[in-house]
Amino acid sequence: MRLLFALCLLFLTIPPSLAVDTPDEMLPDPALEQKAQQIGQQLRCLVCQNESIEESSAPLAKDLRHIVRQQLRQGRAPKDIEAWMVQRYGEFIRLRPAFSAMTALLWLMPVLSLMVALLLARRLWHRSAPPAPLTAEERHTLDSMLKKD
């Protein structure tokens, strides 16, 4: 459980999983193993839902890790492995949601909010006219203040 904040940790019901697992499930080829870890970090554990399958020690996560490595060894592309997972568990398993009509708002949020903010700010920038000259009354007050000083 890689949860962070303790504040309510208090209310934990799931027994903590241990990030340390057996090394024998790792692939002998370090490059391929790194690729496997990268894929695994994109997939959500369905049991301990706040972890990726790479971090979870739930038995199901272990099985899925094994499948990722098996398919990598068979030469399947990471994209195909993810698709294989999504076919079984749905979009839920992707920690990084795929871009679709459903997630368009989510993915466009950074651009959208930046654009709206810049548009609003542009109005401010446009209004940078030089300050209006002092009125006679203001000038009088200013003069009297300066004199007093």
Add this chain to the structure above:
Amino acid sequence: MKLTRRHLLAALPALGAAGLGAGFIRMLHGLDQGHFDPRAINTPLTGQPVPDFPTLPSLPDRPGLSRGDFQTVKQPVLLSIWASWCLPCMEEIPFLHQLAASLADATAPLALWGLCYKDQPTSAARWLDRAGHPFSRLGMDQDGQAAIDWGVSGVPETFLIMPDPQVGGRIVWHGTGSLTETAYQAHILPHLERRP
């Protein structure tokens, strides 16, 4: 003109908050009623044909489970995924037993099959003896690979499969957690009644 734009802009945060608030109220209500669960995983299999999965052996003297069985069966199938080590599976047993008793003859409107997830044959057999063998077919999925093909994330889970000659069975409903009489009447019976 300028005034209205200022008003509109100033009202936006309140409107946004109101929208979020309305959503939260509905979510809380859903949590209370049991139809909203933030941990739920909707299976993509609903509406899909029965997935390809390895043929599973059964316990001695019992028929096993394969994809072909879904092609040959004439009536709808209720597939229950269970394990002897799972506590909520115990809770649904009285209802499954009662259901199995009502389905005893071959012309029954529904077949009750089981898929035993990551379990030892001996403990599964002991559990079934106690539970009174509700399943007419049983697949022992000892390494859990078939369950992954079914997109199972925990036990118990239940699938309702309608016979479909073209694809050999189509999944129409999926439920997680113990199957109860209420869930059966609310979700499964309507499907059965809709059948000609």
Add this chain to the structure above:
Amino acid sequence: MTFLTPLFCPEGGHFALALACALAFMQGILPLIGLRHADSPLTALTRPLALSQCLALLFAWACLIIASLGDDFSLKLIAETSAINKPWAYKIAGLWGNHEGSLLLWVTLLSLWCAGLALLPGQSAARPARLPARLRARLLALLGLVGAGFQLFCLTTSNPFLRLWPVPADGMGMNPLLQDPGLAVHPPLLYGGYVGFAVPFAFAISTLLEGRADALWARYMRPWVISAWALLTLGITLGSWWSYSVLGWGGYWFWDPVENAALIPWLTGTALLHSVLVVEKRNLLQGWCLLLALTTFAFSLSGTFLVRSGILNSVHAFANDPTRGLFILGLLGLYGGGSLLLFAIRAPALPAPQTGFSPLSREGALLLNNILLCTLCAVVLTGTLYPPFMQLLFGRTLSVGKPFFDATTIPLTLPLLAVMGAGMALPWRQARTDRLLPRLAPALLITAVSILPAFWLFPTPLAASAALLALWVISAALCDLILRLHALPQGNRQLHRLPRSLWAASLAHIGVGVTILGLCGMAGSQERLIEARPGTHTTLSGRDWELTTLTARHGPNFEAVEAHLTIRQHDAHGPLLAELKPQIRLFPQQGQRTLHVAILHRPLEDLYAALGSVKEEHDPQGQSHYTAILRLHENPLASWIWLGGIIMALGGVLHLLPARQRLTRTAGTTS
């Protein structure tokens, strides 16, 4: 202590809580009536009411602590979270480690902020810069109303003083993961920050109610924003450090909804911190700044309470109680929704800015900072709320996790860092490029010189560019300090002659840079998972790690196996670098295993070891051998992440220290 027991019994505490609630209502209502009739004696009641409410809540805490230290398991709260063999420090700290206790902590911290506001010396003829008495009374009234609502919530649905019958012989014990000194301090700091934003919130409401045109409120409000921000920064830093050093997974941030709940108010709070300067100095962005003050507190409230309603899929979710959820939502609607409604009605009447901005000016940079911070906030908020809303509206289940947040927040953080470096060198109103470039030249030079080393040292181009920008922030802050020092007249060039606020801002910016450097360093962390018997050597990052022994240990409420690791430079015969002793602990009472990670903090890296499990094997001769599974990490610059957080908070503290003597003396002579 026994003679005190009748007074400090749980019922005493319960009564004190009810009394505090009543006092909070009075604090909220009486001054508002008094202010309507100018100088009514009712207004003068505010300060004593705020102080006595605070005392009543502290008394309630005293009762709770005495009951916990005395193992009074007739209290439900204590029976559920404590046990006889729990170390005494955690008998106290464990009290705020659950829903009821943390809620009591929340209201108590609010009353402490009120007491602080009440005790601060007020405005006088000699000190016109201080808080006017009428404004203070109104602020305390608003804070009293906030406190009253939550104390009512505490009393009716989450009472920590409820009794249990029959009384159990021993308690159920506390989650062992929480038995950590960092975690004992983390909730008070984090909540202190969350609650602290109630004061700027009250300022904003009061300003909106009054509809004032001047920007004085910004000057009064700023110290309160800074202190709440500093506490929140410390709280988040400590939480992340706890996750790194206690959970034993090698990381420090997982983008869990509860983490995001703390990050969102921090982002808007940081934006508020900067926009309040623009209001104060240029009397611009008034409405925006008020909105930030309102939303920061609304996000703090939602952050603390929505995670308790069961709506978000968080590991921190707890037993869901619909009445509690509805009450929380009602309070959120009342305070958050009500204040935004007030904003919608009153904000358009605020004076519209007469002048505009030059993009190339201090206020222009601050505005850009606000835009980027709020975009970041919008992204984190959308990512957190997207899954439940998709499920509610379309019945689709999906996940938004770390890969999404990494992909979206990092590209927004990089320009923010670029602006940060330049911002401090920009003058107010209008910068002239011919003066600006020489000011920035030294920092630009330092950054440019570091380009090659950065790309060589850091593992990915992204980490290298982020590190370069962090370096740019740090060097720009330092160069700015030096240049300003040189601008002072000859003979007066002492460091303390520079304005304190300048020091504070530079320090906070340096802190951000240090944290970012730490994050970039961590991107290049190396780890190795090994299965080892005593005597096994492993090589990681050019060091030799040897597992020497495995020993059994006994703790006060746990049993443990300890691995003894010896780390040497270069190879097995190199000079000794460190000894690490990670443990695996079993808490029999909870049936829970925890990792006790061993970390050696060095200036440029952390050496980190976690013991996962120990297997016993018998060889044919019947002898048993033990095999340990260990995870070893080399984390470059890891401690910089939290060091940066502490530096940021220190910047805030520095700003709050009383103003320099010289200034007050000159103020005194002119008046």
